Amino acid sequence: MSSDLSQSAQAYLRLEEEIVTLRLKPGEPVTEAGLTKRLGLGRTPIREAIQRLSWEGLLVIRPRLGIIVADMNPSDFLKVLEARHGLERLVAGLAARLAGKEERRTLEACAEDLREAAARSDVEDYLRHDKAFDDVVAEASCNPFATKALAPLQTQSRRFWYRHFGEEDLNPAAWSHLEVMRAVAAGDERAASEHADNLMLYLRRQATTLVSGPQ
Template identity: 85%
Template sequence: MSADFSRSTQAYRLLEEEIVTLKLKPGATVTEAALTQRLGFGRTPIREAIQRLSWEGLLNIRPRLGIVVAEMNPSDFLKVLEARHALERLVAGLAARLASKDDRRTLEAIALDMREAAAKPDVADYLRLDKAFDEVVSAAACNPFAAKALAPLQTQSRRFWYRHFGEEDLTPAAWSHMEVMRAVAAGDEAAAMDHAENLMLYLRRQATTLVSGSGQAAAGK
């Protein structure tokens, strides 16, 4: 891995976390220069991170107007999960079948760390571990097309989760993720797919509750 690529990846992860955890608020306008100063990276890594996050739908690049952090609509959470559902099953099953020994050991370690983050509770740490989990499983699945389609959906999901749920449901969310990780680590393809299905159903129930609550609040105005 080149130094430039490594810096670009680091810049992307830091900027993504700033957006997911709402340190950069929806609708906020930022500039490349401000982000360079904020994150402590050179222009090239920041520019590449901005382009990637624009493709993922978290930043909107508007010529002469700046870079705008994407707004959030609760109803979009359900749409994100609808698109994500089948891909998660596919990737979990492939990862259980194809993961290396190092991948499996890494997932076991992430599962333990995630349990600790949920117990504290530490939402930011939990979401970092969720990102690590997603990246390990997607790489282990050896299907770059599925991984490329899935990554922005996972990031959008984390952002909605941080804003609307946070500590509230951290333990059941962590447990659902841990079941997927353990099945992948054990090489149990059927169980990995089943647990990925259960995770998606759990998240979709949460999203449905969110949308229903938003609709009721709007009707009551």
């Protein structure tokens, strides 16, 4: 993880990854002191990360009872994607139109990193690059209201996907993501929105299969 990040940012990213990749399991109790020791960071950044992840729905703070990792209900995956769908179209289109040259180069690098992770079947690295791409697109879109609503939905999606689909072939999912990445990097606003729409439809089909079983 980059040393340029503040301790607060490092604490958030590392704790988020622990939850998304189920190293901290749904329903597992955690403490501020335990997380401080686990991640090797100060108590203040850990406390800030806990508060942020509680707001995002990944941790549950129970007064006088402690903190637990939020449970997972497969039917919630569909609700998350329903809320996420329109925002993804909007943000991808904005980023394609507004991204600067350096952001476009970064997006191209993210796409290549994600493709390589999929080829290696390295799901954790794949999700790491997916998040990096989401963060660059969020910055490039210049709409903090949309991206603040979207970010926790993306994190929830990664967690559901890791649990239920992480052992499947990564290449179909990677291809859907790569189409969005390349359109945004190329500055094609219409294609970026359309590919974001296709990505959401792909994920919603997966979620529907999860909830109802194969048809």
